Amino acid sequence: MATSPALAPSETGPPDKRPRSVxxxxxxxxxxxGTTASGLATWALPFVLGLAVLDRSLSxxxxxxxxxxxxxxxxxxxxxxxxxxDRHSRRGVVLWSGLAAATAAPLLAYGLGRSLTLMAIxxxxxxxxxxxxxPAFQALAAEVVDADRRQQANAAMTLAVRAxxxxxxxxxxxxxxxxxxxxxxxxxxxLWLTAALVPGPGAKSAPAAAPQRASFRAEFVDGLREARxxxxxxxxxxxxxxxISTGYSATGVALPLVSRDRYGAEAVLAAAMTAxxxxxxxxxxxxxxxxxxxxxxxxxxxxxxxxxxxLSLVFPVHPAVIxxxxxxxxxxxxxxxxxxxxxxxxxxxxxxxxxxSSLDFMLSYGLAPLGLALIAPxxxxxxxxxxLTACALVCFLAPVVAALAPTARHFxxxxxxxxxxxxxxxxxxxxxxxx
Numbered sequence: 195m196a197t198s199p200a201l202a203p204s205e206t207g208p209p210d211k212r213p214r215s216v217x218x219x220x221x222x223x224x225x226x227x228g229t230t231a232s233g234l235a236t237w238a239l240p241f242v243l244g245l246a247v248l249d250r251s252l253s254x255x256x257x258x259x260x261x262x263x264x265x266x267x268x269x270x271x272x273x274x275x276x277x278x279x280d281r282h283s284r285r286g287v288v289l290w291s292g293l294a295a296a297t298a299a300p301l302l303a304y305g306l307g308r309s310l311t312l313m314a315i316x317x318x319x320x321x322x323x324x325x326x327x328x329p330a331f332q333a334l335a336a337e338v339v340d341a342d343r344r345q346q347a348n349a350a351m352t353l354a355v356r357a358x359x360x361x362x363x364x365x366x367x368x369x370x371x372x373x374x375x376x377x378x379x380x381x382x383x384x385l386w387l388t389a390a391l392v393p394g395p396g397a398k399s400a401p402a403a404a405p406q407r408a409s410f411r412a413e414f415v416d417g418l419r420e421a422r423x424x425x426x427x428x429x430x431x432x433x434x435x436x437x438i439s440t441g442y443s444a445t446g447v448a449l450p451l452v453s454r455d456r457y458g459a460e461a462v463l464a465a466a467m468t469a470x471x472x473x474x475x476x477x478x479x480x481x482x483x484x485x486x487x488x489x490x491x492x493x494x495x496x497x498x499x500x501x502x503x504x505l506s507l508v509f510p511v512h513p514a515v516i517x518x519x520x521x522x523x524x525x526x527x528x529x530x531x532x533x534x535x536x537x538x539x540x541x542x543x544x545x546x547x548x549x550x551s552s553l554d555f556m557l558s559y560g561l562a563p564l565g566l567a568l569i570a571p572x573x574x575x576x577x578x579x580x581x582l583t584a585c586a587l588v589c590f591l592a593p594v595v596a597a598l599a600p601t602a603r604h605f606x607x608x609x610x611x612x613x614x615x616x617x618x619x620x621x622x623x624x625x626x627x628x629x
Contacts, residue, residue: 292390417549473524
């Protein structure tokens with residue numbers, strides 16, 4: 195999308211020449227349905243397994259093991275799928291990853307209360323399917339949606355994810371009144387089938403087979419080289435990873451403790467998480483059409499805003515302050531997410547987009563469990579206030595440091611973009627960053 199002060203092409207032409215809304219595009223709606231189904235299935239699994247803990251068909255230790263193996267499957271599959279999605283059809287990778295995750299659902303249902311080993315294996319398969327589809331969906335979106343409408347498309351997809359996160363717990367809890375936990379797990383399998391079967395093919399055909407294809411390792415390393423060509427990407431990914439592994443993890447551990455110990459109820463926890471999701475919905479609606487002059491700096495400022503979430507937990511304040519801080523953090527995270535995905539789709543070599551996207555998901559989301567594992571011991575050693583203060587500082591400072599990187603101002607490598615705010619055309623020759 196345009197990053198210049200001028201309006202995007204879709205907004206400057208005559209009304210009858212403007213591209214129609216992405217929401218009227220059947221190919222995008224199929225892709226949107228698939229990504230929404232995969233996002234809902236990814237969110238629902240730990241929630242449904244939590245219900246299994248409540249009805250004593252799964253122990254708390256068993257839940258931890260199952261979720262850990264799911265994370266391991268995710269981390270193992272993401273880099274592999276990035277290479278495969280660039281080697282072959284992105285649609286094919288989405289199909290097989292979705293089918294793999296769908297297959298895991300009945301195995302989880304059968305193993306519940308019978309075999310924790312079977313559940314752990316099935317969770318690893320589900321995690322692998324989840325990890326494999328992420329970079330493939332990201333690259334497929336660049337094929338299905340033209341450049342002028344990608345920011346709107348990315349905003350629509352994140353709106354769907356946030357809306358399901360907001361309504362999902364209530365809907366699942368209602369279903370749990372009438373349906374057994376095993377039936378809910380089978381329902382997750384149906385969501386994965388939807389993610390696998392509904393999206394249509396990309397606009398481009400699969401890359402032609404080379405007479406002698408490079409090794410898997412060489413192609414993965416080639417993706418790393420492509421990422422290194424974009425200083426804004428490396429800087430932004432570093433900031434995102436720092437925020438998720440510190441601020442996001444710290445609030446995940448500390449918010450329930452603060453809600454219980456300081457305010458004597460879980461109401462603050464529920465209100466804060468609801469406010470965060472509502473803020474993210476508002477942020478996605480805002481960024482669907484807003485084109486700031488300095489898009490990269492604006493996105494990084496939005497990421498830094500997440501620091502208010504851990505900061506609000508440091509001192510005994512009125513619960514409304516915490517709720518407001520989480521709402522602001524939700525707005526900010528989408529001011530970062532949507533331009534970040536759009537810039538990656540625009541700037542990265544299309545033939546290497548899935549590999550670069552896999553690096554994004556592997557580091558930003560893959561290190562989150564490590565942050566969660568380290569936060570609890572840190573809280574015991576140094577106290578909640580000290581840990582939350584340190585994490586808030588990291589959230590504020592990491593995006594500031596990233597903003598100093600060359601090309602970060604507009605999330606674009608082009609010299610013209612850095613100088614005037616105009617986007618570099620996809621596939622344009624490499625240009626030195628502006629001074």
